[in-house]
Each structure stands twice: as structure tokens, then as C-alpha cells.
Amino acid sequence: MNQGLAVRNLDVDRGGLRICRDVSLTVRPGQVSVLLGANGAGKSSLLDGITGVVATSKGTIELDGQPLHNRRRPHRARMGLSYVEQGRAVFSQLSVEENILIVGGPQGARDAFELFPRLAERRSLSAGLLSGGEQQMLLVARAMAMKPKVLLLDELSLGLAPVIVQTLLATVRKLADEGLAVLLVEQFAALALAIGDSAYVLNRGQIVFNGSCEQLKADPAVLEAAYLSV
Numbered sequence: 001m002n003q004g005l006a007v008r009n010l011d012v013d014r015g016g017l018r019i020c021r022d023v024s025l026t027v028r029p030g031q032v033s034v035l036l037g038a039n040g041a042g043k044s045s046l047l048d049g050i051t052g053v054v055a056t057s058k059g060t061i062e063l064d065g066q067p068l069h070n071r072r073r074p075h076r077a078r079m080g081l082s083y084v085e086q087g088r089a090v091f092s093q094l095s096v097e098e099n100i101l102i103v104g105g106p107q108g109a110r111d112a113f114e115l116f117p118r119l120a121e122r123r124s125l126s127a128g129l130l131s132g133g134e135q136q137m138l139l140v141a142r143a144m145a146m147k148p149k150v151l152l153l154d155e156l157s158l159g160l161a162p163v164i165v166q167t168l169l170a171t172v173r174k175l176a177d178e179g180l181a182v183l184l185v186e187q188f189a190a191l192a193l194a195i196g197d198s199a200y201v202l203n204r205g206q207i208v209f210n211g212s213c214e215q216l217k218a219d220p221a222v223l224e225a226a227y228l229s230v
């Protein structure tokens with residue numbers, strides 16, 4: 001059975017600086033784990049460390065009980081980690097359909113269009129002509145075409161209207177309900193907590209809250225403290 005992602009005591013260094021310190025978190029199949037924190041708290045760096053964009057020297061990362069921390073990024077991806085990086089772009093010259101076909105083949109395209117009917121309607125359009133929200137849908141569809149066990153999403157909402165974000169997050173929830181483990185970094189904290197199960201708050205590279213989304217919603221002081229203290 002898919003045991004999801006387990007990160008233990010992970011440090012992430014960048015440019016000689018320790019950005020994340022002693023981070024432990026779990027992301028279970030069927031659940032959305034929400035990672036919140038102020039700008040510069042280290043959220044993207046943590047996802048980069050987990051997925052192998054940045055090498056880590058201390059701590060462990062396990063997917064489905066298998067150690068990943070000594071593996072390079074492509075291996076982690078093949079093992080089932082799919083990452084939609086912040087600000088990642090679609091292949092704008094290719095059609096929507098081609099964007100998915102090159103990753104997931106015909107089955108990937110069928111699955112993607114079922115997940116996002118809006119993309120099906122625009123399948124022949126150059127991906128660069130999609131709206132911001134549609135481009136994010138395409139990035140999620142491409143990530144899902146890898147058939148991941150764990151999906152890591154970094155600020156899908158960047159530059160999008162809340163109503164579009166809500167639609168995207170509803171799909172993220174649906175994917176988790178179908179068994180996917182999701183780690184969601186999101187600036188719209190209330191929207192993320194509304195669809196999430198567990199929550200982590202990162203402050204200056206350290207986890208300062210680990211509990212359920214319900215608990216965090218009931219105790220907004222935790223979030224306010226983290227957002228104010230940078």
C-alpha cells in the first residue's frame with residue numbers, strides 16, 4: 001500500500017545558508033497537507049529539497065517506505081514525486097494536447113481532459129494563449145500524467161483571482177480523494193485550509209505548527225505570528 005511521503009529532520013542549504021532546519025512532515029495518501037508561511041520562510045526551498053532540485057545533506061526523505069534522499073531528481077520523479085514548481089511555464093509554442101502527450105501519451109491526455117474539461121475544449125490551442133488559470137490547470141495535468149504517488153504544488157494561485165484558485169483547489173481535493181498524497185504550498189491560506197487535512201506552518205525555515213487544518217483555523221494566532229515575525 002502507498003505509504004505516502006515521510007520527511008524527517010531535513011535541512012536545506014542554499015548559497016551556503018541554512019534555509020530550512022530540522023523539518024519533519026508527512027503527506028499521506030488521500031490527504032492534502034497544507035504548508036503555510038510568510039514570504040521567504042523557506043517553503044519553496046523545502047519543496048526543492050524534497051524533490052531533489054536542491055541537494056540535502058542531513059535528514060531523510062522516504063516515499064512509500066523507500067529512501068529517496070540519496071537519489072537524484074529524475075529518480076525521485078520516477079519513484080512517484082511530481083512537482084509543479086512556482087512560476088513554472090507551459091511549452092507555449094506547443095498545443096495544449098501536445099503539452100500533455102509528450103509527458104503522458106494518449107492515456108495521459110485522456111485523463112487530463114477528464115480532469116479538466118476546460119483543457120479539452122482548448123486542446124488544439126497554443127498553450128501560450130491559455131489564461132493564467134488554464135495554464136496552471138495544464139501544469140497540474142502534466143504533473144498528473146506522470147502518474148505520481150505524491151503531488152507537490154507551489155503557489156498555483158500566483159497572479160490568479162480567488163475564484164479561479166477555488167476551482168483549482170477543488171480539483172486538488174478531488175485528486176486526494178482518489179488516493180493521491182498532496183503537499184500544497186499556498187498564499188491563500190483560508191482557501192487552502194478549507195480543502196486541506198493536515199497543516200504545517202514554516203517560520204524562518206522551521207516547522208512551528210503541525211496539526212489539522214481544523215485546529216489551525218480555530219487558532220489563527222499561530223498563523224498571524226508566523227506571518228508577522230519575518
Ligand SMILES: Nc1ncnc2c1ncn2[C@@H]1O[C@H](COP(=O)(O)OP(=O)(O)OP(=O)(O)O)[C@@H](O)[C@H]1O
Nearest residue numbers: 014015019037038039040041042043044045046086
Ligand atoms: N538559489 C538561492 N540561493 C540562495 N538563497 C536563496 C535561493 N533561493 C532562495 N533563497 C533564499 O531562501 C530563503 C527562502 O526562500 P524561499 O523561496 O524558499 O521561501 P518561500 O517561503 O517559498 O517564499 P515565497 O512565499 O516568497 O515564495 C529566502 O531568504 C531566499 O532569499
